Amino acid sequence: MARERENTVSPRTVFSPYARLFAVPGAASFSFAGWVGRLPAPMLGLGAVLLVEGETGSYGLAGAVSGTLALSYGLAGPLWARAMDRRGQGLVLRWAMTAFALAGVAFVGSVVAGGPRWSWFLLAAVAGASGPNVGSMVRARWSALLDPAGRQTAYAFEAVADEVVFVLGPPLVTLLATLIAPSVGFLTGVFFGVVGGLWLAAQQATEPPLHPVDATAPTRRLAALTPTLLVVVVTYLGVGTVFGAIDVVVIGFAEEQGAPALAGAVLAVFAGGSLVAGLAYGLARLPGTLAARFVGTAVAFGLAAQLLWGVGSLPVLIGCGFLAGLTIAPVLVSGTSLVESRVAPGVLTESLAWTITGLTLGVTVGSAVAGAAVDAWGAERAFAVPAVAGGLAALLALVGAVLLRSPEAAAPDAGPLIEDDVKG
Template identity: 75%
Template sequence: MSPRTLLDPYLRLFAVPGSASFSLAAWIGRFPAPMLGLGAVLLVEDASDSYGLAGAVSGALALSYAVAGPLWARLMDRRGQGTVLRVAMAAFLLTGVAFVAAVEGGAPRWSWFLLAAATGFSSPNIGSLVRARWSAVLDPDGRQTAYAFEAVADEVVFVLGPPLVTLLATLIAPPIGFLTGIVLGVAGALWLADQRATEPPLHVADPAIPKRRWSVLTPTLFVVVVTYIAVGAVFGGIDVVVIGFAEEEGAQAFSGLVLAVFAFGSLLAGLVYGLARLPGTLATRFVCSALAFGLAAQLLWGVSSLPVLVACGFLAGLTIAPVLVSGTSLVESRVAPGVLTESLAWTISGLTIGVTAGSALSGAAVDAWGAEAAFAVPAGAAAIAGLLALGGSVLIRERPAPTELVEDRTTG
């Protein structure tokens, strides 16, 4: 089988008019995701000499991003992505620059938290926006391939982003890494905002139907989001612990490269997952991939040097894309009418809430125990993720009420 034949499912995605342009714009717009949290750690640690404070400030940024994501998404489902993105990006640019100025200018530390939170709150979930566009133009089989491709796009960002922000921060100046993430995010989001022809159709709320603010939180979405909180704690914990471990090993400039290895493993797994036609329902795939993720991360207990960390990170990374793609696909397959973007935003918010907790706990663990022992935080969070998915398997196998669904596509 030729490489072209093997990659045909991916090539067919970009036969859709405008798809290459909106996917590329969203890819650029996602660079803040791996750059701002890590950039905030490097910026604050340089100014304060405390990983605990750096992790807490980074966590504040991530937490506000998680809270705001579904709110921005709800607005976009009703007002359109382009209009809302322009407003958000103006606020994102202003607050991001103000945060850097406050840290570098020695402003009171409470202002660091306030401005970091404002920066996160101003940033919509770009990943949910591009997945909503794919969902509007593809059938269920095409969506699995598209979601896998977007998971790969996420991982490419996470391969490139950490080394980029680390090198800019350590070799030039700490603010440069953070500000580069801001600029890339604004550029990509504004490009996406200009592409009105491929926006998902607006959903205008019917005034005759009573509003139920939390109706979007179905049992399926709840299980996936709770599991993703633990998955996100792994991501947030790894960011902080790897930086601390690399510094203890005398090679902090290489911490971004080490983090990229995790993402590279996930990238490879995502490419394969998007091409595979796996047996079982989406619910089964989600539970199995979460258990594999939880088991693979236990390799972190054995980290004793940077080469060992690189090897463990690559192997653990192979399990990341499957759990993210299967969870997103499961949520999309059972989405309620008119809340697709919001539902997808909740999954990313779950990840981001976890990043918040993981960053803060790992920063405190590095300060208290040292970086090598602090790998217990991401390893433990991964184990919890697997257990949460397994414990929630009964809920996600139950077929939701027909009135809550457009279509349940988990069985075909």
């Protein structure tokens, strides 16, 4: 009996790595604040599609506006992150959240009031550019507090937190937009973003150390863009294109099937699969280097996206979506871990923000191309867009694998490379 008890693995034992994360003082507070601050991620893009399509009836225009918001968010993210590395997260966040709230409300007002369409694009761009990437801030805090062994678990937990956002956000914004008014869904996302951002800004004790500019040192504006980071960012362009296309195509497909209110629930299934995979990935101790894991998970993601070619009904879409979702968190966690393992501390937040930029630039392309495809071909045929994009992501990772075999030398302030980096 004693031996049986010894061989029994309790849930507490299995999830003890996650419990150890939150034994770190302040960790639970900054992680939850960051989670709230990430709720706009699935709500604003989808909310913009629902708002603009509801006002105009055009998925092409809706996808273009949503893509503009994502594009500006992706381009501005590394700039915000660089400022935070140098001046601190709290100070920069307070300014950013003020601009974000004003721009978000102005965008909704322009669309609802029937303002000129150029103003929709302009205000969407300002709103997107005003939103720093909260996920990179939280990951930078974990990196400053944990040793390398704990970071995979922390990054996996944050990937799960991302997926919980994407499980809850799409149904919430869809229900608010369809049952109350299209503008309510978008504005709710703005509200959560401001609350989470200001809450995180107030937690100064867990901020990463500052890396102010050395006036005597040579200027290196692109110091963060190492070969490893470029491979991950380019691969994430394909991954993000899948994300952006899925949002638009699923909304159109649900409407074609006569069940527009189910679009958010269907999108939540994708995130649900990723949530399950993220929990498992964070507990696993996988063989191979970080580079090998990244390439392997990217290929798995690309193969899973090919399931979308067979979608012909909502039940089939739900099944394919869950299976494809199982590959999302692993490719995101492995890419983030690889970048973090080879980065100089002075550009950590900026480097992590560049990975999100790759995703959001892909979302921009995916939203615009998928919107045009839905208008031209119908939603069912438009599933070709995310399927092709997933295959492209896998191909880009395989081609870039050559650059990952010999890791670049760390920047002067990076310190020694960790063992996984040397073996990579």
